[in-house]
Amino acid sequence: MADLPAPLDPAEALSRAAEAAPLLAALPRARRAAAMVAAADALQAAGDELIPIGARETGLPTARLTGELRRTAVQLRLLADVAADGTALDVRLDEADPGFALGPRPDLRRTRVPLGPALVFAAGNFPFAFSVAGGDTAAALAAGCPVVVKAHPGHPELSRRTAAIVAGALAAAGLPTASLQLIEGEEAGVAALRDPRTAVASFTGSVRGGQALAAIAAGRARPIPFYGELGSVNPVFVTAAAAAERGEAIADGFVASVSGSAGQLCTKPGFLLVPEGHGLDDRIAEAAGAVAGQRLLSAPISAGYASRRDEILGADGVRVLADGGVEVGADGVAVATPTVVAIGLGALVSGREHLLDEAFGPLSVVVTVPRGTPLTAAAALFPGVLAAGVHLGAAERGEPDDAVRDLVAALTASAGRVLFDGWPTGVAVTPAMQHGGPWPSTTADATSVGTDAIGRYQRAVAYQDAPAWLLPDELRDGADVPQALSPAGASAEWGARFR
Amino acid sequence: MADLPAPLDPAEALSRAAEAAPLLAALPRARRAAAMVAAADALQAAGDELIPIGARETGLPTARLTGELRRTAVQLRLLADVAADGTALDVRLDEADPGFALGPRPDLRRTRVPLGPALVFAAGNFPFAFSVAGGDTAAALAAGCPVVVKAHPGHPELSRRTAAIVAGALAAAGLPTASLQLIEGEEAGVAALRDPRTAVASFTGSVRGGQALAAIAAGRARPIPFYGELGSVNPVFVTAAAAAERGEAIADGFVASVSGSAGQLCTKPGFLLVPEGHGLDDRIAEAAGAVAGQRLLSAPISAGYASRRDEILGADGVRVLADGGVEVGADGVAVATPTVVAIGLGALVSGREHLLDEAFGPLSVVVTVPRGTPLTAAAALFPGVLAAGVHLGAAERGEPDDAVRDLVAALTASAGRVLFDGWPTGVAVTPAMQHGGPWPSTTADATSVGTDAIGRYQRAVAYQDAPAWLLPDELRDGADVPQALSPAGASAEWGARFR
Numbered sequence: 001m002a003d004l005p006a007p008l009d010p011a012e013a014l015s016r017a018a019e020a021a022p023l024l025a026a027l028p029r030a031r032r033a034a035a036m037v038a039a040a041d042a043l044q045a046a047g048d049e050l051i052p053i054g055a056r057e058t059g060l061p062t063a064r065l066t067g068e069l070r071r072t073a074v075q076l077r078l079l080a081d082v083a084a085d086g087t088a089l090d091v092r093l094d095e096a097d098p099g100f101a102l103g104p105r106p107d108l109r110r111t112r113v114p115l116g117p118a119l120v121f122a123a124g125n126f127p128f129a130f131s132v133a134g135g136d137t138a139a140a141l142a143a144g145c146p147v148v149v150k151a152h153p154g155h156p157e158l159s160r161r162t163a164a165i166v167a168g169a170l171a172a173a174g175l176p177t178a179s180l181q182l183i184e185g186e187e188a189g190v191a192a193l194r195d196p197r198t199a200v201a202s203f204t205g206s207v208r209g210g211q212a213l214a215a216i217a218a219g220r221a222r223p224i225p226f227y228g229e230l231g232s233v234n235p236v237f238v239t240a241a242a243a244a245e246r247g248e249a250i251a252d253g254f255v256a257s258v259s260g261s262a263g264q265l266c267t268k269p270g271f272l273l274v275p276e277g278h279g280l281d282d283r284i285a286e287a288a289g290a291v292a293g294q295r296l297l298s299a300p301i302s303a304g305y306a307s308r309r310d311e312i313l314g315a316d317g318v319r320v321l322a323d324g325g326v327e328v329g330a331d332g333v334a335v336a337t338p339t340v341v342a343i344g345l346g347a348l349v350s351g352r353e354h355l356l357d358e359a360f361g362p363l364s365v366v367v368t369v370p371r372g373t374p375l376t377a378a379a380a381l382f383p384g385v386l387a388a389g390v391h392l393g394a395a396e397r398g399e400p401d402d403a404v405r406d407l408v409a410a411l412t413a414s415a416g417r418v419l420f421d422g423w424p425t426g427v428a429v430t431p432a433m434q435h436g437g438p439w440p441s442t443t444a445d446a447t448s449v450g451t452d453a454i455g456r457y458q459r460a461v462a463y464q465d466a467p468a469w470l471l472p473d474e475l476r477d478g479a480d481v482p483q484a485l486s487p488a489g490a491s492a493e494w495g496a497r498f499r
Numbered sequence: 500m501a502d503l504p505a506p507l508d509p510a511e512a513l514s515r516a517a518e519a520a521p522l523l524a525a526l527p528r529a530r531r532a533a534a535m536v537a538a539a540d541a542l543q544a545a546g547d548e549l550i551p552i553g554a555r556e557t558g559l560p561t562a563r564l565t566g567e568l569r570r571t572a573v574q575l576r577l578l579a580d581v582a583a584d585g586t587a588l589d590v591r592l593d594e595a596d597p598g599f600a601l602g603p604r605p606d607l608r609r610t611r612v613p614l615g616p617a618l619v620f621a622a623g624n625f626p627f628a629f630s631v632a633g634g635d636t637a638a639a640l641a642a643g644c645p646v647v648v649k650a651h652p653g654h655p656e657l658s659r660r661t662a663a664i665v666a667g668a669l670a671a672a673g674l675p676t677a678s679l680q681l682i683e684g685e686e687a688g689v690a691a692l693r694d695p696r697t698a699v700a701s702f703t704g705s706v707r708g709g710q711a712l713a714a715i716a717a718g719r720a721r722p723i724p725f726y727g728e729l730g731s732v733n734p735v736f737v738t739a740a741a742a743a744e745r746g747e748a749i750a751d752g753f754v755a756s757v758s759g760s761a762g763q764l765c766t767k768p769g770f771l772l773v774p775e776g777h778g779l780d781d782r783i784a785e786a787a788g789a790v791a792g793q794r795l796l797s798a799p800i801s802a803g804y805a806s807r808r809d810e811i812l813g814a815d816g817v818r819v820l821a822d823g824g825v826e827v828g829a830d831g832v833a834v835a836t837p838t839v840v841a842i843g844l845g846a847l848v849s850g851r852e853h854l855l856d857e858a859f860g861p862l863s864v865v866v867t868v869p870r871g872t873p874l875t876a877a878a879a880l881f882p883g884v885l886a887a888g889v890h891l892g893a894a895e896r897g898e899p900d901d902a903v904r905d906l907v908a909a910l911t912a913s914a915g916r917v918l919f920d921g922w923p924t925g926v927a928v929t930p931a932m933q934h935g936g937p938w939p940s941t942t943a944d945a946t947s948v949g950t951d952a953i954g955r956y957q958r959a960v961a962y963q964d965a966p967a968w969l970l971p972d973e974l975r976d977g978a979d980v981p982q983a984l985s986p987a988g989a990s991a992e993w994g995a996r997f998r
Contacts, residue, residue: 022908022912026908030997033994033997034997036994036997037994037997037998040994041998067601067602070600070601071601074600074601074993076994077993077994077995078993078994080993080994080997081993081994084996084997087983092930092931092951093931094927094929094930094931094932100927101569101573102566102569102570102573102927102928103925105927105929106918106921106927108927108929108931108932109931110930110931110932110933113911113912115944116912214717214722215717215718218713218714218717219714222882222883222938222939223713223938223942224938225943225944383721384721392966396966397966398966399968400968404969405969408965408969409521409525412612412960413521413612413615415960416958416959416960416961417960417961417962417963418960418961418962418963418965419605419962419963419964419965420962420963420964420965420966420969421964422605422963422964426602428593428599428601428604428605428607429601430593430604430607430985431591431593431609431983431985432591432592432593432607432608432609432961432985433593433607433609433961434609434959434960434961436959437958438958439721439722439723440721443722444724445614445724445957445958445959447959452589452591452959458944459915459937459944460915460933460935460944460946460951461911461914461915461916461917461933462915462916462917462931462932462933463916463917463918463919464916464917464918464919464921465918465919465920465921466907466917466918466919467891467895467896467897467919469898469899470903470904470907470919484586484930486929486930486931494573494576494577494579494580495532495535495536495539495575495576495577495579495580496576497583498529498532498533498535498536498579498583499536499540
């Protein structure tokens, strides 16, 4: 493929990124935004070329990839707007105040600046939306950081073509040529993470991989922030009322959420907690049996899924509701249909060591909670998840209920997103999204989806008594960005209303 | 001292904090704010008792401690207001949108919740403002986290009395009794940091101590965020024009900033960079010679300062401008007057290994920059500092100047705060303050002073399609807090203005 750029040496990539960083940071925000929109346009225009490559390399259906490419372009456009409008700069202005309670207060103006070269480890399960031009890249570019993407080995050709198209569009729109670069291979990724010029890194993948990379980032001579989105089992709780009122619809929705993209989503519901005697076993089995076999993403994922599935099927107290097969082909890649098992809460608690880790693929566990045991008792099994769901009965939705309140409080303590009467798969790309929760779902408090994702690539800087001409545009009086003004003399009043 | 509470076992403290955490989180924010104001009042009312204890234990002058106690109370009041007004919750509301570009968008509402038990390592150099009831404690309480303070060994009696007074006031105002607890000793601090119930930790102290604690926090089975404010040398740059226009005032201000609190401040200017031939040596020597001897905080700090001072005085190319003594008393605590040395930029670069680390105490280094070498050339020597200063001439203040612009760009890349025509000591407690910069000045992007300090003790949670009665107050329609609304249908417009 003569038209594909050769993968870069990581040191060379970081050297070029470090040179590009101050240039990119100094460009007007609107210029950066325009380049990101141009990149989104170029990406969508190349859909006919890219989608077939993605389908061949990942086995994902064309319809899914088409939607994902659209989402990826929308993410770039949304974050272009965030880059331009200045909200994410969190501008704060203190007026000078000679009468301040603690002595004369200077003129102080705070904004957020790009951290510098960002290293993005691409994911395998979203070859567009969490890969070369995905959410992390969009957020880092919006912040003003040049990006070095470590390609995922699952879709190398798609990664190179995407990088060529997006980097080309960014450069044609006037950004430094090193604003987006691609490196390949685990060794190159680790070398880039150790490179002193790398200022921040983000990762989407397994707990084990993320933990290893987080340790490298923390152990550098100059540690850097590392944002890992790791494993999550996303439990969904069904109250007795909900099961009674619309159990069959819940069973169908559950199977659809478990089996979409062959269960290879970080938000797949790994556990469904239902009151004992729910009577939905047959419906779940039927729905699961109606799902056609789907190819898994790769040979390593197929092997991991098959072995994890065996481990779960062999655990004490596990009963099979739907025995989806895993047929491994000559290339090591499996075709799978959904496997759903059931277990009692007590057996799950005893077998927690083997049962509670994520199973990446179309498998989920239905947990029956004994009558009389509150659903909340099961919540502590899941201390850190991206999302947790609750299905409520109509009366519970309508008015306060102590058991529901306790359950939601417990889930709030362990999840980044708590959702109702729906499924955790499907993550809206919006300002209010939170895609990140307590360990091990993520390594740090942050979101990797939505507008707040930009914050991971910035840090705050305050300017004290600076001449106006030296201030960044957004800190000047009356700049066209949201500015939070601290009124003069406020300190004398602080807390007064509570005395 | 029978009336002092016995120091707690760390496991017992964390057990009580973990029980208190959900109770504290569930209290109305105004209730938490009122309790913090009550604590501020109680602290100030106890000034006549506390200040003499602090003076005896730390050797800091009464005037300084009086001001610091006032600042500590103001911090509590400011953060009480932040707790109550809801700005720091960063509330974001997405309306449901069936016509959203990427498929139906749910109703999504995001707020920030307390992380849980917070471990605060108190500092030795601010026995009120960065100790038991200091900025970290105020921020954590404002976020809704119970606090376990690891006392600094430099002021044990003051720590116990402060804890008793503040914990008593918080409990009397209706907060859980374990909202503020004290533990003592290095071993207890490390055990608390390893305790699985600890959710976040913050620290103010040395690079070495902070690095060791950061590694413990990162190496836990369940890693937690660790916010360390470590060492900083806070360079101040003087342009030729500023030196010519008001060199003597700068020399005097420099010595005052270096010698205040005997130089034991994290914002002490450790380096003054001036153009060669500045002619201020005598004025600096004279100003330094006029400063009376001051007792250092403790025997370990005295020993550390004396040895660091010897190392600097013995380095190649160092010339003494003011030879402040260090007289160590029988108790190991020294009395010191300011030591100021001079060195050429070239010699500093060659001796950087020995010269660039912080000297904690009343010592600073004047660096002469050869005529023709831009000041910017020296900026790269200081890659991570809390603050950096620039003194400008009147013309440079008035209109754009490329050399100044380049210098400020370089300092923006390495400092949390860039200040003009002043000194880094003196940190305003306000919304726009940023007290935290690149490594090694801090371990993570955050501020430990000002209203944004609260963010270190919170994480974001989104509620999707939740019944109104289950939402936290601040997420309900029309709640009395700032709410950022995402308009429906926006995605179709994203980026459109840049196409």
